[in-house]
Amino acid sequence: MLPVQRHFHSQVVEEEGVHHPRGVVVALTHDPRLDDMALMDALNSRAFYVGALGSRRNSEQRRERLQSLGVAPRQLQRLHAPIGLAIGSRTPPEIALSILAEVTALRHAAGQRVRDAASAA
Numbered sequence: 001m002l003p004v005q006r007h008f009h010s011q012v013v014e015e016e017g018v019h020h021p022r023g024v025v026v027a028l029t030h031d032p033r034l035d036d037m038a039l040m041d042a043l044n045s046r047a048f049y050v051g052a053l054g055s056r057r058n059s060e061q062r063r064e065r066l067q068s069l070g071v072a073p074r075q076l077q078r079l080h081a082p083i084g085l086a087i088g089s090r091t092p093p094e095i096a097l098s099i100l101a102e103v104t105a106l107r108h109a110a111g112q113r114v115r116d117a118a119s120a121a
Contacts, residue, residue, distance in 0.1 A: 058082075
């Protein structure tokens with residue numbers, strides 16, 4: 001496997017406008033060589049939402065990798081992982097819906113209430 005160049009991710013983050021405070025970055029590839037570098041750049045951006053698809057176990061491993069790569073704990077707190085509301089999603093359209101629902105809830109400052117309700121259920 002060839003290493004992925006970090007410059008590519010910085011360029012994408014810059015060109016796609018995620019330095020805007022309403023920007024959203026979602027990593028979906030399940031490939032740490034791609035996702036981790038993009039997430040590092042996104043966590044340094046002004047994007048209001050930075051998230052990554054994956055299980056709880058994979059999300060914890062991702063946080064450990066990012067921390068070992070020098071991402072500060074404060075930045076890691078911004079990472080939403082696993083992403084999406086817990087609505088029992090199984091299919092790609094359902095997963096997409098749960099992700100968009102979480103982003104929308106957070107955008108409207110209802111995110112914590114939604115997550116608290118989902119955890120209580």
